[in-house]
Amino acid sequence: MRTICVCLVLYISRSIGSTWLQGVVDLGKGAFKGGIHPPDRKAATAGCPVQWAPVPARLVLPMSQHLGAPCVPTVEKGQHVGRGEVIGSVDALVSAPVHSPVDGEVTAIGPWLTTGGTRVTAVTITPDAEQDLESYVRVQADDARAIVRAAGIVGMGGATFPTMVKLMPSADTPVDTVILNGCECEPFLTCDHRLMLEMPEKVVEGARKITEIVGASRAVICLEDNKPDAVEALRRVAGDGVEVRALPTHYPQGAEKQLIWAILRKEVSHGKLPATTGALVHNVATAAAIADAIDTGRPLMERVVTVTGNVARPGNYRVLLGTLVSDLLEYAGGTVGEVGRVIAGGPMTGPALASLDVPVAKGTSGIVVLPLKDAAPRVEDDQPCIRCGRCSESCPMFLLPYAIGNYAARGDWNGAGRFNPLDCIECGCCSFVCPTNRPLVQLIRLAKAAAMLKGVKP
Numbered sequence: 090m091r092t093i094c095v096c097l098v099l100y101i102s103r104s105i106g107s108t109w110l111q112g113v114v115d116l117g118k119g120a121f122k123g124g125i126h127p128p129d130r131k132a133a134t135a136g137c138p139v140q141w142a143p144v145p146a147r148l149v150l151p152m153s154q155h156l157g158a159p160c161v162p163t164v165e166k167g168q169h170v171g172r173g174e175v176i177g178s179v180d181a182l183v184s185a186p187v188h189s190p191v192d193g194e195v196t197a198i199g200p201w202l203t204t205g206g207t208r209v210t211a212v213t214i215t216p217d218a219e220q221d222l223e224s225y226v227r228v229q230a231d232d233a234r235a236i237v238r239a240a241g242i243v244g245m246g247g248a249t250f251p252t253m254v255k256l257m258p259s260a261d262t263p264v265d266t267v268i269l270n271g272c273e274c275e276p277f278l279t280c281d282h283r284l285m286l287e288m289p290e291k292v293v294e295g296a297r298k299i300t301e302i303v304g305a306s307r308a309v310i311c312l313e314d315n316k317p318d319a320v321e322a323l324r325r326v327a328g329d330g331v332e333v334r335a336l337p338t339h340y341p342q343g344a345e346k347q348l349i350w351a352i353l354r355k356e357v358s359h360g361k362l363p364a365t366t367g368a369l370v371h372n373v374a375t376a377a378a379i380a381d382a383i384d385t386g387r388p389l390m391e392r393v394v395t396v397t398g399n400v401a402r403p404g405n406y407r408v409l410l411g412t413l414v415s416d417l418l419e420y421a422g423g424t425v426g427e428v429g430r431v432i433a434g435g436p437m438t439g440p441a442l443a444s445l446d447v448p449v450a451k452g453t454s455g456i457v458v459l460p461l462k463d464a465a466p467r468v469e470d471d472q473p474c475i476r477c478g479r480c481s482e483s484c485p486m487f488l489l490p491y492a493i494g495n496y497a498a499r500g501d502w503n504g505a506g507r508f509n510p511l512d513c514i515e516c517g518c519c520s521f522v523c524p525t526n527r528p529l530v531q532l533i534r535l536a537k538a539a540a541m542l543k544g545v546k547p
C-alpha cells in the first residue's frame with residue numbers, strides 16, 4: 090500500500106503528460122524498434138561552455154542520493170568539515186558515501202525534501218567565507234574498485250545505482266564490451282554533450298579504466314548523431330581499444346537495453362539483467378568521475394547541470410552537490426515569463442519539483458523550467474482509448490501500453506499484470522504519441538507498484 094501511495098504522489102508530479110510534448114508525432118527510424126522524435130530544444134545551451142556556479146550560502150546534502158541503503162550521518166551539528174571529507178556512509182554493499190563539497194560547519198541534520206518528492210535525512214553545511222575548490226581531502230583505498238566506492242560514485246545519468254557494484258561482474262556473466270552512454274537523448278539536456286566536448290580525454294580515460302577493472306576486451310562510446318562536434322573530439326583522443334559510435338538521433342536511444350541492442354544486436358531477455366549480454370553500460374559523466382577518482386583521489390562533490398527553459402541565463406553549470414535549486418535558478422538570472430513546472434532531469438522522465446528548495450544531487454542532470462503554456466496538466470483532459478495502436482507502435486519494450494493502462498484505470502491489477510508492466514522502462518513514448526492524452530506512464534507505474542506488491546520479480 091505504501092508503494093501505491095508513493096506512486097500516486099508521482100502520478101501527480103510527473104512531467105509526462107505536459108502539453109509541451111504535443112505536436113507532430115514522428116516515430117522516425119532508429120537503431121531499435123519503436124521510439125519517437127520529440128522536439129530536442131537543446132539549442133539554448135548546446136553552445137554554452139561549462140562554468141562554475143558560485144558557492145551558495147548553504148548546502149543540503151541528502152544521505153540518500155543513490156539507489157540502495159541510505160547513508161547515516163558521520164558528523165554532528167557544530168562540527169567543522171573539510172572539502173572532500175565523508176559526512177555520511179553505511180556498510181551496506183549497495184550504497185555510496187556522501188562527502189562535503191566545501192570547507193564549512195555542519196549547521197543542521199534532519200529531514201529534507203528531495204527532487205524525487207521524498208523526505209530523507211540530510212546534512213546542512215554553511216560554507217566558510219574562503220573556499221579553495223582545487224583542494225580537497227583525497228580518497229584513500231587499496232584498489233580501483235575500492236576507490237570508486239570510497240569516492241561515492243553513482244550512475245550520473247539519473248539511475249544513481251552505486252557504480253562500484255556494477256564493476257563487480259559475476260563469473261557467469263563476464264563483461265566483454267563496455268558501453269559508455271553519451272546519447273543524452275532527453276530533450277533540453279546538454280550537460281553530457283559539453284562534458285564530452287570539453288573533456289574528451291577524461292571520458293576516454295574513464296572508458297579505459299572501466300575496461301581494465303572488469304577485464305573487458307573493448308569499449309564503445311555512443312553518442313547520437315546530433316552531436317558531431319563531440320563525436321569528433323572523442324575520436325581525436327580515443328585510440329586503440331576505444332571506439333566512438335554515432336547512432337541515429339532517436340528517443341530513447343540512451344536507455345540501457347536499447348543501447349545494448351544498437352551496439353551488440355543482443356536482446357536483454359524478460360527477467361534477465363543487461364549483464365547477461367556481456368555488456369556493461371555506464372554514463373559518460375560517471376566514467377569521467379571514475380577517471381578523476383582513480384587518478385587524483387577526487388570524491389564526487391560536484392556535477393555539470395543543464396539549467397534551461399524559461400530562465401534568463403540558460404547554461405551548463407558545474408554545481409556543488411547540495412546547492413538548492415532556488416539558488417541555482419537565481420544564479421541563472423531567475424525564471425522568466427509564466428512558469429508551469431520545474432523539472433529535475435529531462436522532461437520525458439524527470440519528476441516535476443514540489444518545491445524549489447530541493448538540493449541538486451548526484452543524479453541531477455538538469456533543471457528545466459517549462460513555461461505555463463507547455464506544462465498544463467493533461468491528466469484531467471484524457472479521453473477513452475480509441476485503440477489506434479500508436480502507443481504499442483512507439484513502445485521500445487514491445488509492450489501494449491493501452492492494455493496495461495486500461496486495466497490499471499479500472500483498478501484491475503491482475504488484468505494489468507498479464508501484460509508485463511514491470512518490463513516498462515518509463516520512457517514516456519506511449520504518452521507522447523497518444524492522441525487522446527491517456528496518462529499511460531502514470532497508469533503503468535501504478536500497475537508496476539501493484540505487481541511488486543504481489544511479489545512479481547522484474
Ligand code: SF4
Nearest residue numbers: 474475477478480523
Ligand atoms: S495511443 Fe492512446 S488511444 Fe491509441 S491505443 Fe494507445 S492508449 Fe489507446
Ligand code: SF4
Nearest residue numbers: 484513514516517519
Ligand atoms: S509502456 Fe513503458 S516502455 Fe513502453 S512506451 Fe510506455 S513508458 Fe515506454
